[in-house]
Amino acid sequence: MCLAIPALVSELLPDDMAKVSLDGVTKEISIAMVEGVKPGDYVIIHVGYALSKIDAEEAEKTLALLAEAGALQGAAE
């Protein structure tokens, strides 16, 4: 079940990488697949890659849904 996990981009790194934060945990991901990502954007992540950008309102709705389902527990581990 491929759930969508939005994460907030906090910093751009060399080589199409970026730092994101999710539920208080910071991770490095690849943003090679998506153009125009910048700090402050929300991106949907899958196996270490940003799949797409989504707006903040949509991200917050999704995070609220995932929290309701309990699916965020351990998401950033």
Added chain:
Amino acid sequence: MTTPATSFGPGAIALTVTVAPPAEGGDVEAVRVASTRPVGFSSALFVNRPADEIPALVGRLHSLCGLSHATAAAMAVAAARGEDATAVATTRFDGLLAERLGEHLRSTFLGPAGTPPGEVPREMLADLRAVLAATRELAATTAEPIPPPARRAAIGRARAGLERLGLALDRAGRLDMPPASWAAGVVERFGAASGDRHLAPDPLTAADDEIVIAALAADPTGFAAAPRLADRRPETGPLARAGAGVGGGERIVARLAEIAGAGRLLDARSQTRARALDAWVRAASIDSRTGYAAVESPRGRLHHLVRLDGIGRVAFYAILAPTEWNFGADGPFVATIRANRPTADDAGRAQVERIAAAFDPCVGFAVSVEERGRA
């Protein structure tokens, strides 16, 4: 030998293969598929909500195949109400095509057959990004249809990028890959030359829907986590849809052919699209408040089942995803590993990773190949 889990999301699959010591023949003795993905969350989230909210919610929740999920939900709800479910899919067909195309392309680029993004030539990465951006535009889950000029432009960008990647069909509908193209390179690295043995698929089809839905209704959590059909080993996805093919190269060729085929269908005549859609989606009413839908999502046949209460709210909801069939305890991935001879070293781990990637699970996976007694 173990690869680190690459998951940054809710769950992953751990694939553990145990082999006999070389002195005893090195046979595969056990294949364990352990999933940490959430199960049954759809019931917890959707029950008591108005049915009209579900397609958008389910689309938002799924990262990879949101439109397939949203379409399955909308069709299942329509079927439960006794409404025309096919009309729901007709308006979304561009999106379903784009989603299949984009998912297969992205997954192949990022999998063992692809090239790490850091090593991809810039012009190739630009083509990939252009195609993926066009597919995201076409597969947006918003209610507003894309305006015709923007639609034509997005289709044009997608098809031009696919052609540069070597993903086009010839007049007979066969994959036509220029020898030096990215697509030809994928087949060379990942296909028959890899030496992996692949088994003929036992396709999960529309003829199986009724028995699948009955089993899902009887045990929504258990069956959704571990689906099975008596005396069968159903497979779903590109090779199963192709309906034929045995041999190392066929599984990846089937996926690449679906990318090119979806690109062509975006531009096809309405009769051709209607025939394709007919095989792509199906929905039916079970009783006056219960309906189901099956959608051929990128990774295979996806089932949604819904029962409504007397005021149009969801009383029951279940989702069965295609990865569960392919990575079942006795499913086609496990059978394929048993048909091969991975060794407890880097080469064996790479082989298991390659085979797992050929089945393309919808979550990250970690592979471990262990010699019995040395785990």
